[in-house]
Amino acid sequence: MSIWYKLQVSKNQHGLYALAYQMLGNQLEAEDVVQDAFIKLWERREQGGKYEKAWLYKVTRNQCLDILRRRKHAYEYQIAQVVGSDVAPSASDEVINDELSGEIGKAIKELDEPYKSLLVMREVNGLSYQVLADSLDLSLSQTKVYLHRARKQLQKSLEKAYA
Amino acid sequence: MREQSVEQQVSEELTNYFEQARQVKCPPSMKQNLYQHLGLNRTYKWFQPALAFSMVAVCSLGLVWHHQKQQDQLEQAERDMQIAMHYMQKISEKTLEDTNTLGIKPAIIVPVSKSMAQI
Numbered sequence: 001m002s003i004w005y006k007l008q009v010s011k012n013q014h015g016l017y018a019l020a021y022q023m024l025g026n027q028l029e030a031e032d033v034v035q036d037a038f039i040k041l042w043e044r045r046e047q048g049g050k051y052e053k054a055w056l057y058k059v060t061r062n063q064c065l066d067i068l069r070r071r072k073h074a075y076e077y078q079i080a081q082v083v084g085s086d087v088a089p090s091a092s093d094e095v096i097n098d099e100l101s102g103e104i105g106k107a108i109k110e111l112d113e114p115y116k117s118l119l120v121m122r123e124v125n126g127l128s129y130q131v132l133a134d135s136l137d138l139s140l141s142q143t144k145v146y147l148h149r150a151r152k153q154l155q156k157s158l159e160k161a162y163a
Numbered sequence: 164m165r166e167q168s169v170e171q172q173v174s175e176e177l178t179n180y181f182e183q184a185r186q187v188k189c190p191p192s193m194k195q196n197l198y199q200h201l202g203l204n205r206t207y208k209w210f211q212p213a214l215a216f217s218m219v220a221v222c223s224l225g226l227v228w229h230h231q232k233q234q235d236q237l238e239q240a241e242r243d244m245q246i247a248m249h250y251m252q253k254i255s256e257k258t259l260e261d262t263n264t265l266g267i268k269p270a271i272i273v274p275v276s277k278s279m280a281q282i
Binding site: 002005006009013014016017018021022027031034035038039042102103104105120123124126154155158159162 | 169170172173174176177180181184185187188189190192193194196197200201203
């Protein structure tokens with residue numbers, strides 16, 4: 001069993017890490033997220049299943065979304081704390097823990113969900129449409145449509161930035 | 164024209180960006196920490212049983228060698244004893260007259276010295 005598990009870890013660790021890093025923009029957090037996903041896989045190792053890959057990406061993505069949600073709440077809380085006071089929130093507060101820089105990183109970060117996840121999973125991880133659909137609980141046609149929209153949205157925002 | 168060049172630039176930069184993103188590797192510390200957390204890093208390396216077997220073999224060899232050495236010492240002592248007995252016999256065979264006639268040296272000291280030399 002541990003051989004099967006180690007094989008899964010070796011096969012998927014870099015892809016999951018790339019996804020988590022693109023979504024969170026922070027290496028340490030990405031590492032934690034990937035580790036948690038593999039711990040969950042270990043807990044369900046008896047169940048097996050042929051969609052391990054899709055399941056791992058789904059768990060990683062959900063965990064990233066949780067972290068992003070928590071970050072947003074923390075930021076909103078910070079804003080609420082400083083409202084009324086003379087101290088204005090600094091720009092760095094918003095991009096706290098964010099190591100991804102440049103126009104493209106920023107544009108990807110600003111994409112809505114599930115566009116961002118889909119785009120990263122397709123372009124960075126090179127996942128098939130079927131795995132993407134399984135990971136995000138979408139139909140195949142929905143996946144293709146969303147991916148097309150994600151590309152368009154990214155292209156548009158970058159063209160605006162470069163214009 | 165300008166629109167087309169911006170589009171091309173964006174496309175090129177996106178290609179480069181995704182290419183770089185694909186090169187990102189998960190740090191090995193993640194795997195190490197994960198296996199440590201799950202207790203999967205207790206690897207039984209091939210040399211561990213070999214090492215244990217070698218230890219047992221060395222101990223056994225040591226015991227055999229020690230036993231053999233003791234046996235050799237016993238045999239040597241037995242041989243020494245036999246030689247000593249042989250010369251003691253010779254001494255006891257000498258009569259008092261021999262001792263008186265030839266002196267104590269050939270009668271007792273010489274056989275005892277020979278016995279000691281043999282031992």
